[in-house]
Amino acid sequence: MATHPGGLTAAPAVRITSLVREFAGRRVLDELDLEIAPDEFVALIGRSGSGKSTLLRVLADIDREVTGYAELTAPENVSVVFQDARLLPWKRVVDNVALGLPGPGAVERARTALAEVGLAGREAAWPVELSGGEQQRVALARSLVREPELLLADEPFGALDALTRLRMHALLRRLCARHRPAVLLVTHDVDEAIALADRVVVLDDGRIAADLRVELPAPRRPGTASYAALRDRLLTLLGLDPALDGLPEEDGFPEPPDGRGGSTEASATRPEPAREARA
Numbered sequence: 001m002a003t004h005p006g007g008l009t010a011a012p013a014v015r016i017t018s019l020v021r022e023f024a025g026r027r028v029l030d031e032l033d034l035e036i037a038p039d040e041f042v043a044l045i046g047r048s049g050s051g052k053s054t055l056l057r058v059l060a061d062i063d064r065e066v067t068g069y070a071e072l073t074a075p076e077n078v079s080v081v082f083q084d085a086r087l088l089p090w091k092r093v094v095d096n097v098a099l100g101l102p103g104p105g106a107v108e109r110a111r112t113a114l115a116e117v118g119l120a121g122r123e124a125a126w127p128v129e130l131s132g133g134e135q136q137r138v139a140l141a142r143s144l145v146r147e148p149e150l151l152l153a154d155e156p157f158g159a160l161d162a163l164t165r166l167r168m169h170a171l172l173r174r175l176c177a178r179h180r181p182a183v184l185l186v187t188h189d190v191d192e193a194i195a196l197a198d199r200v201v202v203l204d205d206g207r208i209a210a211d212l213r214v215e216l217p218a219p220r221r222p223g224t225a226s227y228a229a230l231r232d233r234l235l236t237l238l239g240l241d242p243a244l245d246g247l248p249e250e251d252g253f254p255e256p257p258d259g260r261g262g263s264t265e266a267s268a269t270r271p272e273p274a275r276e277a278r279a
């Protein structure tokens, strides 16, 4: 639970207890527990197939086919940002942001939100006229103009170049400081997780392998000893070798049945990440 100024203890924005999601009898989320406080920024990392997007879809109420849970509490006012901006190509930028907003002030609010993400003057543009980073900024404006209590983001910057991604980090930090939603950010990028999150949760085979608070002082610059220690710990938890800067020695994927791919038995065994107690 979050303790707010004044000593009040706020109820968590998200509380999940013993969540199970199966596909064809296989547990993809396996009795998962997670709490996110209001205003808290949680990054969710984990290997491909570990269940990150599934968890996000359940919280977004896109996936309702959960097999079981003891508690599943999330706010009603949730916004979701995906890797692709998913703008309606036949609507101008401002109308994409205003879409579904109630009241006569909708367009004005959309304009203000676009200015907040640095797109003042581009309101009348068509989505196709914007770069990938600009489209993603529109998607952020569209999400935050609704003042969500919970912002869910599934690799929102994964398709952007490295420089744009860094600028998007700064933008998202500023927007979250202003709007103060609880955030669950799915990312493959350990540095992105460290740069943005209050907590990094590591998912492995549908269970939480580690839950680490990021205690680094701002600005969180790579190169400090404490940054490197946290980064190494997260890479290790992902089954990667920090000494190789995150590159695994083997790809860790199963061999094709006919043995094509030509390597040894060892390469068919994926590296086992360490499990850690909740910190």
Ligand SMILES: Nc1ncnc2c1ncn2[C@@H]1O[C@H](COP(=O)(O)OP(=O)(O)OP(=O)(O)O)[C@@H](O)[C@H]1O
Residues within 6 Å of the ligand: 023, 024, 028, 046, 047, 048, 049, 050, 051, 052, 053, 054, 055
């Ligand atoms: N609709 C579906 N039908 C069957 N299996 C599914 C479905 N959606 C997801 N899965 C399976 O659930 C597992 C978790 O998928 P999920 O997309 O949540 O993983 P992820 O951690 O987000 O992976 P990635 O990092 O590669 O995006 C995978 O093994 C996937 O094949």
